Amino acid sequence: MTGAKPAPAQFLARADLQRLLDALRARGYRVIGPVPRDGAVVFDEIRAVEELPRGLREAQEPGRYRIEANGRDTFFDVVNGPGSLKPYVFAPREELLQIEPDGRSFRAQETLPDAPKLAVIGVRACDLAALAVQDRVFLEGRYPDSHYAARRPRLFLVAVNCTRSASTCFCVSMATGPEATQGFDLALTEQEPGFLVRAGSPAGEEVREALPLAPAPAEALTRERSSLERCAATMQRRLDTADLPGMLYRNLEHPRWMDVGARCLSCGNCTMVCPTCFCHDERDEPLLGEPDEAGVRSVRVREWDSCFNRDHAQVFGLNFRPKIQDRYRQWLVHKLGSWIDQFGTSGCVGCGRCITWCPVGIDLTEEVPALREPGG
């Protein structure tokens, strides 16, 4: 990511991390952070730093995710889990309208979400980049989404710079990480004695002033640079983005689509864990309960959908993408190619979730090079 280096860093002792949570709660934020649960790390509400994945890290491989002890006293050594910021701005399921009978006609009313102030701790650079992608999708078109617009400004983001990558990460290729350089309110770099803290917004400055901070030792700053550089340099996966939309458009009939279509289960896991996938269904649901004299009230609900679902491109009994290979191609060409035509940015931020959470371990950083090879 580009942009000026954020404000100078200060130092927060490890023992004082709880003060950050308290400062956020005192300002009316529900605090969300990574917590270990059911064998993974997920985002959920936290009150105490003890709820964070202390002394844990994760091992990620295509189709594999395991939490293990890291033998050190850390809070943020787990890079990521299946959850991202997406559900906090684009709810997996929500009401858009309420519709009630009005004589022989009807009345439709928008239902705006109750958007509490949320502070999310442990956001990675790739997740910030994904949020910027979502901002373009939901806010910058001709019809900005009122639900997204209600939630987005209520977020307070505490980024954590990545000093370690998972094997599935490729943020360096997508130019989104491992360091958070913009889009956060506060950014932390975790080291053994404590955290380097930077503010990235007026709201972040204000919270920072409430923390017991010391000047950052020069040695800590040097160590931070080298740890970030090492993280970037040792990242295991890469994706060559050169000419990506053009290459994909030229290879719509490449035999690799059939090959990957034979491996893909079309389960949609990749789209559920993807921090930018935005496809959704909209439908009316009658409200349960006794219909009153006027008739049955209903709600318009929207729910995450996936281009891997069989009926995603179905109309009038005609399915434009009947085969799994058609649907995988739609997903990949959209994510890496046509997304750029539509929104001026790639739909991929290199977080690697689609690789880890694919039950058969399909890896887009392998599929793209295969598509670059002559087919046949």
Add this chain to the structure above:
Amino acid sequence: MSLGNPLLPEPAEIVEKRSYGPSIHAYRLRLLAPDARPRFDFVPGQFNMVYVPGVGEVAISISSDPDDETLEHTIRIVGRTTRVIDGLGPGDVLGLRGPYGSGWPLQEARWKDVVVVTGGVGCAPVTGAIDYMFRRRANYGQLTIVHGVKKPSDLIHRERFESWRRQADARVLLTTDQPDRAWRDRSGVVTELFEEIEFDPSRTVLLMCGPEIMMQYAIQNLRRRGLSSDRIFLSLERNMKCAVGLCGHCQLGPEFVCKDGPIFRLTRIERLLFTRGL
């Protein structure tokens, strides 16, 4: 509630229902709110989301003339929502939101000859455009309308085809795959009529809507005869839920058919259109 929310349907009363056989009906709708009609000003080829309260929405093109006070939607009964619409008639109230998407290039086609090729219920998105051109007849050159149906009973808007046919300076060719004894027009598939169409590629615009296989054949044929892709316009059908380019279902490569289409100039979608499974 914010005014102008693109998802809010506006109540509209059915004032007329014309049936074309058991499964296709044309509904004339009058918006109930007295001030709502200007917000529904449209260009022929655009569509509305037609809403059955408590049931769901379907994307349906507007088949009336834009100058009409009422809005007409020609609806084929094919799914859950349209099956409910099937049972509705004058006095019943539906919801409308729109108009969405792109329209036919009626300005660009001025002073040019226009060829319209449609198949089946695909004539509905173009009927408003044809009416528009006939009402401004002096602005357009030769008009040729080619329409094919599987069975004679699939011929919808017959009265409009007949009235266009009665106009001077227009040619209307109708055909069916399965003619019966009452059928007075051509027999065979619509593509067989292309050889009969005479046109000057340098001053012709082609408007098309129908099965994609029909459009593919028409494009091959007419391009071979000198019509360039930038003079060919077609209306596409895709799954649409939101109609505002957000739900993701209607994508064709980089295009959201709901907002970038449904009417496309062929040059824009040529490389994608006939790739199977896209």
